[in-house]
Amino acid sequence: MSSLRHSRSPVILQTFFGLVSFLFASLGAIAQEPPSKFASLAFVNANILTCNNGMEPANAIAIQGDRIIAVGTKANIEPFLAKSTKVIDAAGMTITPGLIDSHLHFIGLGQSLQMLDLSQANSWEEVESMVVSASMRLPKGTWIEGRGWHQSKWTAPPKGNIDGYPNHKALSIVTPDHPVVLTHASGHANFANEAAMKIAGVDRDTVVPRGGEILKDADGNPIGVFRENAQSLIRRAQMRTTERLSEEELRAATLTQLQLAGEACLKQGITSVHDAGNSFATARMLKRFAELRQLPLRMAVMIREGSDSLAAQMETHKWNNVGDGFLTVRSVKISIDGALGPHGAWLLEPYSDLPTTAGLNTVSIEEFTKIAKLCKKYDWQLCVHAIGDRANREVLDVYEQVLGEQVSSGHRWRIEHAQHLSPQDIPRFGKLGVIPVMQANHCTSDAIFVPQRLGERRSVQGAYVWRSLIDSGAIIPNGTDAPVERVDPRASLYAAVTRQLPNGDTFYPEQCMTRREALLSYTLWPAMAAFQEKELGSLEVGKLADLVVWNTDLLTCKPTDLLTAKVELTVLAGGIVHDADASNTEN
Numbered sequence: 267m268s269s270l271r272h273s274r275s276p277v278i279l280q281t282f283f284g285l286v287s288f289l290f291a292s293l294g295a296i297a298q299e300p301p302s303k304f305a306s307l308a309f310v311n312a313n314i315l316t317c318n319n320g321m322e323p324a325n326a327i328a329i330q331g332d333r334i335i336a337v338g339t340k341a342n343i344e345p346f347l348a349k350s351t352k353v354i355d356a357a358g359m360t361i362t363p364g365l366i367d368s369h370l371h372f373i374g375l376g377q378s379l380q381m382l383d384l385s386q387a388n389s390w391e392e393v394e395s396m397v398v399s400a401s402m403r404l405p406k407g408t409w410i411e412g413r414g415w416h417q418s419k420w421t422a423p424p425k426g427n428i429d430g431y432p433n434h435k436a437l438s439i440v441t442p443d444h445p446v447v448l449t450h451a452s453g454h455a456n457f458a459n460e461a462a463m464k465i466a467g468v469d470r471d472t473v474v475p476r477g478g479e480i481l482k483d484a485d486g487n488p489i490g491v492f493r494e495n496a497q498s499l500i501r502r503a504q505m506r507t508t509e510r511l512s513e514e515e516l517r518a519a520t521l522t523q524l525q526l527a528g529e530a531c532l533k534q535g536i537t538s539v540h541d542a543g544n545s546f547a548t549a550r551m552l553k554r555f556a557e558l559r560q561l562p563l564r565m566a567v568m569i570r571e572g573s574d575s576l577a578a579q580m581e582t583h584k585w586n587n588v589g590d591g592f593l594t595v596r597s598v599k600i601s602i603d604g605a606l607g608p609h610g611a612w613l614l615e616p617y618s619d620l621p622t623t624a625g626l627n628t629v630s631i632e633e634f635t636k637i638a639k640l641c642k643k644y645d646w647q648l649c650v651h652a653i654g655d656r657a658n659r660e661v662l663d664v665y666e667q668v669l670g671e672q673v674s675s676g677h678r679w680r681i682e683h684a685q686h687l688s689p690q691d692i693p694r695f696g697k698l699g700v701i702p703v704m705q706a707n708h709c710t711s712d713a714i715f716v717p718q719r720l721g722e723r724r725s726v727q728g729a730y731v732w733r734s735l736i737d738s739g740a741i742i743p744n745g746t747d748a749p750v751e752r753v754d755p756r757a758s759l760y761a762a763v764t765r766q767l768p769n770g771d772t773f774y775p776e777q778c779m780t781r782r783e784a785l786l787s788y789t790l791w792p793a794m795a796a797f798q799e800k801e802l803g804s805l806e807v808g809k810l811a812d813l814v815v816w817n818t819d820l821l822t823c824k825p826t827d828l829l830t831a832k833v834e835l836t837v838l839a840g841g842i843v844h845d846a847d848a849s850n851t852e853n
C-alpha cells in the first residue's frame with residue numbers, strides 16, 4: 267500500500283452517494299461540521315465492511331487517537347485530514363472491524379506457544395536437537411516443554427529404544443540443568459529427562475500410579491517414558507516448581523505469555539478476546555498490566571472460582587474498560603459438563619455408541635444455582651460451559667429460575683459451546699436472550715464422531731444448529747477455544763459458512779451461517795456478548811479504532827479463499843500493531 271493525499275474518486279462518490287447520505291444522516295451529519303480535531307490516521311480507497319446495523323458500505327475512514335472520527339467517502343473524511351495525518355491508500359482492499367474471538371484461553375495460548383512443537387520431527391534425534399537448542403536459550407532450572415512427538419512418525423526407531431519409545435540417557439547428558447517434559451501427540455504419554463525425574467523423585471523403586479505405566483529398560487531403570495496416569499508424576503513436579511515462583515517471577519512469565527498470545531492474535535486480525543476462565547489473582551495481575559498499558563490487545567475476562575470465593579470478591583473485582591478500554595472483568599465462567607469426544611457431554615438420553623452412560627455433570631446444579639444468584643445480586647454476567655442437550659437444558663432452566671421475568675432484560679447470560687440442543691430448547695435462546703457462544707471450528711473437527719455419539723436423529727436435530735438458533739432470534743458469537751484449536755479466525759469463518767470437513771464432506775449444511783452472519787459472529791455479535799457494542803464490533807463514528815485490512819473481500823470471495831485470506835494490517839486503538847509487509851506503508 268502507498269500513501270495518498272489529494273486524489274478524489276468521483277465514480278465511487280456517486281455510487282455510494284445514496285447510502286452515504288443515509289449513513290451520515292443517522293450519524294448526525296458529521297461531515298458538515300467543522301472538525302475540531304484532525305485525523306492521525308486515515309484509509310482511503312478501501313472496501314469497508316462496516317458491520318454496522320445496515321452493513322452500509324464505505325470507502326474511507328478517519329481516526330483520531332484511538333477513536334473513529336469519520337467514515338464514508340473520501341469527501342466525507344477530507345475535512346479531517348491534515349498534513350500530519352498518515353493517509354493510507356488501501357488500493358481497493360477490504361477493511362473490517364478488528365475481530366473478536368469470543369471464547370479462548372489467552373494465557374494458555376501463550377503457554378502453548380512457548381512449547382516446542384515436535385509434531386513435525388522426523389526422528390528422535392531431531393527432537394533432541396530442538397530440546398538442546400531451547401536449553402541454550404533458557405536460564406538454568408527452567409522447564410523445557412514440548413508436545414506432539416510420535417514414534418511412528420520417525421524414519422527410524424531411536425537408539426536404545428524400548429518398544430519404539432525413546433530412552434532419556436543421551437538427552438539427559440546434554441541437558442543436565444534443564445528439566446524436560448515432552449508430551450506425546452496423543453496426550454496419553456509423556457517423556458522426561460533425568461533432571462525432571464530427579465525433581466519428581468522418580469527412580470526404579472517408584473510406585474506406579476494406578477492406571478499408569480513407567481517404561482523400564484532390561485535392568486529395571488525408568489527410560490523416561492510415562493504412560494497414562496503415570497504422567498502425573500512428572501506433571502506434578504512441574505507444577506510444584508511453578509508454585510514456588512515469586513510474584514515478580516510469575517508476573518514476568520505471564521507477561522511473556524500474554525505477549526506471545528497477543529502477537530499470534532494480532533497478526534490474524536484479532537484485536538479483542540473473551541478469556542474463558544481465570545482466577546481473581548490472575549485478574550488482578552491483568553489489571554496491573556492494563557493500567558501500565560502492557561496488555562497486547564483488549565480482554566474481557568471471565569472469572570472461574572467457587573461460590574464462596576466469588577461471594578467474597580465479586581464486589582471488589584468488577585472492572586469496566588480499565589487502561590483505555592483494554593480490560594473488562596464482569597463475567598463468571600463455570601462448566602457443568604465435559605466434552606462429547608470422551609463421552610463427557612451431559613445428555614438427556616444415553617450415548618448411541620456407549621449406552622451405559624449419558625455423560626457427566628461436573629459442577630452440581632446446587633453450586634451452579636448459588637453462583638447464578640450471586641451473579642444476579644452483583645450484576646455480573648454468567649457464562650456456563652454446556653455441551654450436551656441435558657446440560658444446556660439445565661442451564662436454561664436455572665437462568666429462567668434465577669432471573670425470572672428479567673432473563674431477556676439485558677443480563678446477556680451466555681452458554682459457552684451450546685453444541686448439542688434438544689429441539690424444544692432451541693427457541694428458548696432467542697426468546698430468553700441467552701447467548702449461545704459457539705466455536706465454528708469445533709463443529710468441523712468434531713463432525714467425524716458426532717453421529718456415532720449421538721446417532722443420526724439427534725445430530726440432525728440438535729448438533730451445532732446455527733441456522734435454527736439465528737432464525738429463532740439468537741446471536742452466535744464465534745471463536746476458536748484456542749489453544750484447543752488454532753487461534754486462526756479464518757478456519758472458524760470458513761466452518762461457519764460451509765460446515766465442510768477436511769475430507770470434503772459437509773456436516774448438515776442446512777445449518778450454515780450466511781457470509782454476513784459469519785462476519786457478524788466475529789465482530790458485532792461478540793461485542794454485544796461482552797456489553798461492548800457501543801465501543802467495538804463495527805466501524806462507526808465514536809467507536810474505538812480497531813480494524814483489519816485484508817487482501818480479500820470476506821463477504822464475496824470464494825469460500826475456500828476465506829482460508830487463505832491475508833491480514834495486511836491490523837490497527838488497534840488507532841495504532842498499527844501488525845503490518846504484513848512493513849515496507850508497504852510509508853508516511
Ligand SMILES: [Zn+2]
Pocket residue numbers: 369370371542747
Ligand atoms: Zn474453552
